[in-house]
Amino acid sequence: MRNKEFIYTYIRHRDEHDLCRMEMRSFFGIDTPSNVLKSTIEIDPSRSPFINERLEVLYEGDLFEQITTQVERIDLGQSTFKVVCLNTTELGSTDKIGHEERRKLERQIGLEINGEPDLDSPETVFGFVALDGKWYFGKLMFSENIWFHHQQKPHMYSTALSTRVARAVANIAVPHPEGVRAIDPCCGIGTVLVEALSMGINIVGRDINRRVVLGSRKNIAHFGLTGDVAIGPIADVVDNYDVTIIDMPYNLFTHITADEQLEIIKEARRFTKKVVIVTIDTIDHMIEEVGFHIVDRCVARKGTFSRQVLVCE
The missing domain is CATH 3.40.50.150 (Vaccinia Virus protein VP39)
Incomplete structure (x- = not known):
């Protein structure tokens, strides 16, 4: 069984850049000038004033279609869910995905999950992201400020x-x-x-x-x-x-x-x-x-x- 992997996205003001990277080093032992970081270390995103969201990776693939195939395994029964694309802005060297394309991809993945879609108050929030030539899907947690x-x-x-x-x-x-x-x-x-x-x-x-x-x-x-x-x-x-x-x-x-x-x-x-x-x-x-x-x-x-x-x- 492989270790859990997490993807963290960041939002910080220019003046906070160095402080943010110092916090990264304390949490993860590494830092990055980028606004996205991958680690096997689990941190509650609400702890940091800079972390925007955390994706707990469940599936990954080189192609988007590989993700949609893997999510067919998810069976939530009567539980509610929604799916969110994280590529709302440039993440590292990966370009932003436009609004219409994000909605399309979200619908494609959502149709493969056995559960009840709920965009307002879902019991589970899933997320996916394109990053450095790969696709990742998992449980999404937003930071509370x-x-x-x-x-x-x-x-x-x-x-x-x-x-x-x-x-x-x-x-x-x-x-x-x-x-x-x-x-x-x-x-x-x-x-x-x-x-x-x-x-x-x-x-x-x-x-x-x-x-x-x-x-x-x-x-x-x-x-x-x-x-x-x-x-x-x-x-x-x-x-x-x-x-x-x-x-x-x-x-x-x-x-x-x-x-x-x-x-x-x-x-x-x-x-x-x-x-x-x-x-x-x-x-x-x-x-x-x-x-x-x-x-x-x-x-x-x-x-x-x-x-x-x-x-x-």
Whole structure:
């Protein structure tokens, strides 16, 4: 029995290109400049702010007719289904398929499946795609933009990470959550915490500022999530964690010096194996000084403003 194979399609803004590829590397161990990626690794597409859909491949062939022959095996009985062609845009080096042609191909495949077609509320959604000279058919899962609903929080800072960046950073830090304990010891209003908790990541928060901790707790509760957020400096962390996420504090109300940045990284080195740091400053020398090594990095841009995302072990 062969391993499962999945095809992921992506949508990302030009400014998010590097961050998207960094998330790919964390999830799959590889990346691509393309908007489509194949992997045997199964990721819920709703975890990523960039993945548009995921096709779990059931059948493949060099010709479209080979796909239609294979789908004759599918017997859904009275269950409902619909079939969707993924070639709505250029995918890698494969051209877009026009609207009328897509509808025609969808009907051809649909006629071979034993089941009840339902275009509005199907129990099963199948998809197919032409990619690099081959055809693939399988179960289709669309991404839900969960992060989008987290944009309007009861408490917000103008300098906080966007929900899309925060979600990607959480995925980069904890791509495979099972058995992983994480901490955000400078959590601010909890933007990263909300995204991580909504994905089932085992993470706790902490911040030295009592007011923002209270705001963080309210933000978490607002979305029906449960998470622990403590008040206190990073120096008070006593447990060990598999990974730490640090969005280096900065804004008009948090004047952090280079020495304070260094101290935060030193403290993290004490209780964690891996740290993902988001910073507007170049702090490579600090990271090396405390014994971490940068194993991956990217720049997340928003217009003329940019942040560095560093994975350190």
